[in-house]
Amino acid sequence: MFDDLPPDLARLLTLRVWHAMWLQRIDTKIAALQEKEPEQEQGRKNRPQEPDWIVELGIGNGRPPTEVHVGGCYAAGKRRRPVPRDEARRLLTSGVHRWGDGAAGRAAPQPAQDPRDAEAPSGSRAHGAARPFDHPAARRRPAR
Template sequence: MGDDLPPDLARLRVLETWAAHYLTRIRARIAAVERQQAQQQTPAPTAAPPSRPGTGPGRARTPDWGLAEAGIGVPTTEIHRGDCWARGKTLVPVSAERARAELADGTQPCAVCRPDRVLNRLGSS
């Protein structure tokens, strides 16, 4: 393992940065294709009202806010909106109050979904 990777830390860090950037681009393309496919599909008429995305048998409800812990591909802990495409797969659901507290303690807001704008607006009303 690792025979095709450079031996020095500097070049490994460059590759890590590139891979994280490319993963973000891939996730953005996946989200765009999913949106396009969803728009092309016409929903079949049903007797029951449509369920909220992320609900139903075997699927957890999409949280309103979440905390993405720092790890592989995630350089720092970030607060996200639950429906953010950049949230990663390990989003920990949190309440709006906890998300506000995390932001106040210095946790970074996601640069894509900008939860700080909405949470700050909700907190001031």
């Protein structure tokens, strides 16, 4: 049935040793992954909860806040920190921009996600803007 194997004993023994070495490598890798699996599961369970609101910080002296984002926002930069709803509301009323929608075809505005209006953000992570074109890039467009 399997006549594609070599006909002599020396080559068959060589193949057997080679396959035994590969089986040992595979078994070692399986054992290593099985040891890591509980650690990774524990890491997933103990991961801190995502913040409801994030403030993006500027550069320079004092690192002033530049934009407010919903927690988990893909557009939030690396210089950021989580903030409670009350601080996000205070920052928005003081003139800090809310990274919002309207530009580049993102999701429709969600007024319930505005910390000035809502008690807590909704489960959706789509961004809602206080104004339709509140994104800084939208302000650079000429008026029509």
